[in-house]
Amino acid sequence: MSKQFDVLVIGAGPGGYVAAIRAAQLGYKTAIIEGHKMGGECLNYGCIPSKALISTGHVIDKVHEGEKYGLMFEKFRVDLPKLIDWKAGIVKQLTGGVATLLKANGVTIFQGTGEFEGFSADGKFKKVKVVSSVDSYDGTQKAPGVDDVVEAERVIIATGSTSAEFSHLKINGTSILGSKDALDVRDTPKKIVVIGGGVIGLELGSFFIKLGTQMEVVEFAPQILTGTDRECVDVIQKRLVKKGVQLHLETKVTAVEEKGKGKALVHVERKDGSKATIECDWALLTVGRKPRTANLNLDRIGVKVGDRGFIEVNSRLETNVAGVYAIGDVIGGAMLAHKASKEGLVCVEGFKDANVSMDVRALPWAIFVDPEIAGVGHTEESARAAGWDPVVGKCPFAANGRALTTGDATGFVKLIADRKTDRLLGAHLVGPEVSNLVQEITMAIEMGATSEDVARTVHAHPTLPETIMEAAESVHGMAVHIFERKKPKAAETHA
Numbered sequence: 001m002s003k004q005f006d007v008l009v010i011g012a013g014p015g016g017y018v019a020a021i022r023a024a025q026l027g028y029k030t031a032i033i034e035g036h037k038m039g040g041e042c043l044n045y046g047c048i049p050s051k052a053l054i055s056t057g058h059v060i061d062k063v064h065e066g067e068k069y070g071l072m073f074e075k076f077r078v079d080l081p082k083l084i085d086w087k088a089g090i091v092k093q094l095t096g097g098v099a100t101l102l103k104a105n106g107v108t109i110f111q112g113t114g115e116f117e118g119f120s121a122d123g124k125f126k127k128v129k130v131v132s133s134v135d136s137y138d139g140t141q142k143a144p145g146v147d148d149v150v151e152a153e154r155v156i157i158a159t160g161s162t163s164a165e166f167s168h169l170k171i172n173g174t175s176i177l178g179s180k181d182a183l184d185v186r187d188t189p190k191k192i193v194v195i196g197g198g199v200i201g202l203e204l205g206s207f208f209i210k211l212g213t214q215m216e217v218v219e220f221a222p223q224i225l226t227g228t229d230r231e232c233v234d235v236i237q238k239r240l241v242k243k244g245v246q247l248h249l250e251t252k253v254t255a256v257e258e259k260g261k262g263k264a265l266v267h268v269e270r271k272d273g274s275k276a277t278i279e280c281d282w283a284l285l286t287v288g289r290k291p292r293t294a295n296l297n298l299d300r301i302g303v304k305v306g307d308r309g310f311i312e313v314n315s316r317l318e319t320n321v322a323g324v325y326a327i328g329d330v331i332g333g334a335m336l337a338h339k340a341s342k343e344g345l346v347c348v349e350g351f352k353d354a355n356v357s358m359d360v361r362a363l364p365w366a367i368f369v370d371p372e373i374a375g376v377g378h379t380e381e382s383a384r385a386a387g388w389d390p391v392v393g394k395c396p397f398a399a400n401g402r403a404l405t406t407g408d409a410t411g412f413v414k415l416i417a418d419r420k421t422d423r424l425l426g427a428h429l430v431g432p433e434v435s436n437l438v439q440e441i442t443m444a445i446e447m448g449a450t451s452e453d454v455a456r457t458v459h460a461h462p463t464l465p466e467t468i469m470e471a472a473e474s475v476h477g478m479a480v481h482i483f484e485r486k487k488p489k490a491a492e493t494h495a
Helices: 016-025 040-045 047-064 080-104 199-210 230-242 337-349 380-385 401-406 434-446 451-456 466-474
Strands: 002-010 030-034 108-119 126-132 148-157 161-163 191-195 214-219 246-249 251-258 264-270 275-280 282-285 289-291 324-326 365-367 372-377 390-396 412-418 424-431
Touching: 002 016, 002 108, 002 126, 016 030, 016 080, 016 337, 030 148, 040 047, 040 080, 047 080, 047 199, 080 108, 108 148, 148 337, 191 199, 191 264, 191 275, 199 214, 199 230, 199 282, 199 365, 214 251, 214 275, 230 246, 230 372, 230 412, 230 424, 264 282, 365 434, 372 434, 380 390, 380 412, 380 424, 390 466, 412 434, 412 451, 412 466, 424 434, 424 466, 434 451, 434 466, 451 466
Parallel strands: 002 030, 002 148, 030 108, 148 324, 191 214, 191 282, 214 246
Antiparallel strands: 108 126, 126 148, 161 289, 251 264, 264 275, 365 372, 372 424, 390 412, 412 424
């Protein structure tokens, strides 16, 4: 049986379901295909469940530090199974909400995986077979072998990404866990080894540290969180070391050996050739993501894929095949849920206006380690490479009254502006709630604001965003609550 639609979306993650809803809002007859659960990796196994655990971890820290605040606890324990069930409830609520929103907007939902079959006789429609899936968003399942063929004028590929592995290191759920497995652990491990010192590994690892787990990190690069502002990383690294974490940098894992239930041996080799073995309960493999395209049959319709497997698109998110688009992790770049959602909106809105394209000046990001790191726009180095003359303004949280009242004033706000025009180019933050603070700077950059614009904006007191105002003043050496020598303004420098 063949069904025709104006727009068909393959994948119901944060890119796919947003694109489908917007298409329906704009009057297109829309369908979406999902082979697992609504919300994709982000809602089910990434952003949401991990942050639920991490937020609880902050509460655990407060309890352990309670004496500092005059709070005395005679007995305290973590019921990890109950915590995991609470996390699962949040996921269920949000994923169910996605399905409800899709239905409310008139989007037809097909449960299964999508495979391109070709084109209709007139070439107008793309034909996609929906292969029945075991999983289902509402608990129902089609009979095996009952597949639909869907035809659509426009198809948006939003199949996301999956965990990367090495040929000699495969996730098995016992000695080597992936991020999905780690989110459902119900027994607190005594010791874990994180393979890959990137975002996912350190976020999840930071949670287990708060449960009392010992952790060692093996990273092949010279620093953890590669590509992140070095000053911000230094703050995180010092905190990790203070908590007893051992960091093995410029080191590779050669093998993971399972030694019975709850015991594994991680064999490593350092840059100098020396070798060591680390005993742990299990290893967490987090060495990046790879695009999920294997079962799409892209070659059947001629969609071009790059060397690393990512689908190639133009600024309107269209592939080399007219009427076929791709968004989110599957096209590479920053693998961020909000990037995928934005691409979904831009892609669909471009159907009605050919002038609409992916033109984003400021794309924020956040890493939920302890303390948090966030950033947007240029670093000093990238700004200089792009032809700007960067000048930095900085304010430590230790100079902020509100930060002191939270009990942890670690970190700083760093703004980067152009010396000649004073235009804001970027920001890098580490400290309390910086995942929220970065949004103000993102809007300022997107609107073309200068550091003076931010400095002249009244910020409520006592609040954490005052650090942004002080950092903006610091761009010209005029911060009030920290002492620094005055920096020449653009007019003075280029007179």
